[in-house]
Amino acid sequence: MLKCRDIAAHASEHLDGELTWKQSLGYGMHLLMCGYCRRFVRQLHATIACARTVAAQDTLAPDEARRIAEHVLERAARP
Numbered sequence: 001m002l003k004c005r006d007i008a009a010h011a012s013e014h015l016d017g018e019l020t021w022k023q024s025l026g027y028g029m030h031l032l033m034c035g036y037c038r039r040f041v042r043q044l045h046a047t048i049a050c051a052r053t054v055a056a057q058d059t060l061a062p063d064e065a066r067r068i069a070e071h072v073l074e075r076a077a078r079p
């Protein structure tokens with residue numbers, strides 16, 4: 001069974017669809033059972049969507065949006 005820190009550490013691969021089916025199954029099982037991680041993943045989705053929206057409006061360079069998303073993922077992976 002994955003732990004909460006595993007969910008944060010592999011969030012990027014999860015969102016990019018880079019997990020194997022077995023990893024994805026374990027990830028999904030943890031999310032079914034853990035409200036904290038469901039909230040974390042939901043907020044991560046919202047943050048990325050927000051960064052993409054801002055980038056699409058030409059108010060933020062695409063590279064800056066990517067750096068913001070990476071920063072969020074780095075902060076989330078910290079214990």
Ligand SMILES: [Zn+2]
Pocket residue numbers: 003004005007030034035036037
């Ligand atoms: Zn969890």
